Amino acid sequence: MENTNLKERILxxxxxxxxxxxxxxxxxxTCPNYDEMEYHPHQFVDMVEKGNIEPLMASESLWTCLSCxxxxxxxxxxxxxxxLIEAVRLAVIRAQGGNHLKPQDIPDKLDDELPQQAIVxxxxxxxx
Amino acid sequence: xTYSYYxxxxxxxxxxxxxxxxxxSAAALGIELRELPDWQCCxxxxxxxxxxxxxKLSSVRALIAARDAGTDLVTMxxxxxxxxxxxxxxxxxxxxxxxxxxxxxxxDEPYRGETKVIHFLELLxxxxxxDELKKRVVKPLTGVKIAxxxxxxxxxxxxxMGFDDPENPVVIENFIRALGATPVIWAMRNECxxxxxxxxxxxIAEKKATAVADNALANGAQLMIxxxxxCLYNLTKNAQSGLPVKxxxxxxxxxxxxxxxx
Ligand code: SF4
Ligand code: SF4
Numbered sequence: 001m002e003n004t005n006l007k008e009r010i011l012x013x014x015x016x017x018x019x020x021x022x023x024x025x026x027x028x029x030t031c032p033n034y035d036e037m038e039y040h041p042h043q044f045v046d047m048v049e050k051g052n053i054e055p056l057m058a059s060e061s062l063w064t065c066l067s068c069x070x071x072x073x074x075x076x077x078x079x080x081x082x083x084l085i086e087a088v089r090l091a092v093i094r095a096q097g098g099n100h101l102k103p104q105d106i107p108d109k110l111d112d113e114l115p116q117q118a119i120v121x122x123x124x125x126x127x128x
Numbered sequence: 129x130t131y132s133y134y135x136x137x138x139x140x141x142x143x144x145x146x147x148x149x150x151x152x153s154a155a156a157l158g159i160e161l162r163e164l165p166d167w168q169c170c171x172x173x174x175x176x177x178x179x180x181x182x183x184k185l186s187s188v189r190a191l192i193a194a195r196d197a198g199t200d201l202v203t204m205x206x207x208x209x210x211x212x213x214x215x216x217x218x219x220x221x222x223x224x225x226x227x228x229x230x231x232x233x234x235x236d237e238p239y240r241g242e243t244k245v246i247h248f249l250e251l252l253x254x255x256x257x258x259d260e261l262k263k264r265v266v267k268p269l270t271g272v273k274i275a276x277x278x279x280x281x282x283x284x285x286x287x288x289m290g291f292d293d294p295e296n297p298v299v300i301e302n303f304i305r306a307l308g309a310t311p312v313i314w315a316m317r318n319e320c321x322x323x324x325x326x327x328x329x330x331x332i333a334e335k336k337a338t339a340v341a342d343n344a345l346a347n348g349a350q351l352m353i354x355x356x357x358x359c360l361y362n363l364t365k366n367a368q369s370g371l372p373v374k375x376x377x378x379x380x381x382x383x384x385x386x387x388x389x390x
Contacts, residue, residue, distance in 0.1 A: 015178040032320045036332055063328050066336075067173055068280035068320030073294055086176045101327070109327050113365055115142040115357040117207055121172030122327045124183065 014087035018049035027071035041081035101126035133161035136208035143357035149377035152390035187215035206356035268308025275349035276300030341369035
């Protein structure tokens with residue numbers, strides 16, 4: 001299903017041009033979390049290009065991308081797939097009630113050594 | 129040699145070792161690290177979106193403070209380094225981000241990425257020099273086999289970070305050599321350990337971290353070093369490998385003979 005408005009918004013947020021993609025699959029081949037993702041980085045590129053964004057918005061893959069920049073570094077066409085994943089994630093969490101991580105979830109996850117960095121980055125990625 | 133210094137939130141709390149060994153080592157090497165007076169947390173992960181402005185401002189404030197102090201800006205934590213450097217690149221290269229940030233902050237003078245952001249490892253390599261560092265070592269770590277761990281944040285994206293070759297880096301290896309120890313060359317040194325997943329899905333963090341630490345062990349490492357508090361946590365707490373992991377600054381302080389003073 002093509003959703004033009006949503007597609008335009010994702011392209012604008014991310015600054016990515018998915019039409020540069022030559023479908024080589026290198027981004028997904030190099031993704032350290034490939035096994036944990038339902039949609040892989042090359043599929044984000046392809047599906048955003050086709051305007052088929054709702055399945056991505058509903059996918060666990062938004063939360064399992066590690067933000068490691070491997071796909072950004074190694075794409076031979078500088079497509080930067082991780083930026084599309086972030087843009088779709090933002091489209092979800094910027095909506096009213098869309099936060100994926102809530103402050104009340106945090107205390108149960110804490111331990112004595114957990115660095116602050118883990119908490120601030122999780123909020124930056126998963127909440128608005 | 130005087131620099132502005134951005135420690136970041138974790139170095140004030142769970143990663144105090146990364147900070148205090150760095151300060152002791154810097155003092156021993158005649159480097160003055162002046163902590164920025166009013167720094168704010170960088171947020172721990174670079175906001176990639178073109179329309180994210182507010183989340184970049186804490187970095188912009190630090191960058192401007194360093195410019196106004198007339199010094200380069202030194203970072204210690206891999207994540208802070210990644211965020212500050214990428215935001216600095218946006219301020220230089222993205223007119224829209226620079227203009228919006230200037231409006232938000234009501235800047236009298238525009239900021240377009242003038243500050244040079246350097247990681248402490250780069251300072252040791254480029255300003256002190258590893259040859260000189262080697263001469264300053266009083267307790268060489270002879271015979272210790274150390275795995276340098278870059279992870280994802282120090283090197284990538286290479287075109288922005290400009291730190292070292294993102295696929296075949298040598299800076300931490302050469303740092304280890306300068307301390308008299310032996311670097312282990314191993315495949316997963318720039319593979320992500322999955323640390324960001326620790327709150328979201330701990331199993332992922334455990335699996336990735338174990339794979340990384342096992343790979344270092346399989347190549348004969350007795351110890352791993354990192355500049356990232358989240359990597360250290362993940363590779364010791366979540367990995368099942370039992371390989372000790374330390375901050376690079378701790379070994380530096382040890383080799384310079386100032387570990388006890390720190
Ligand atoms: S940034 Fe995300 S999608 Fe890209 S390689 Fe890393 S984990 Fe995979
Ligand atoms: S690596 Fe780049 S060009 Fe290749 S499939 Fe992924 S996005 Fe497309």
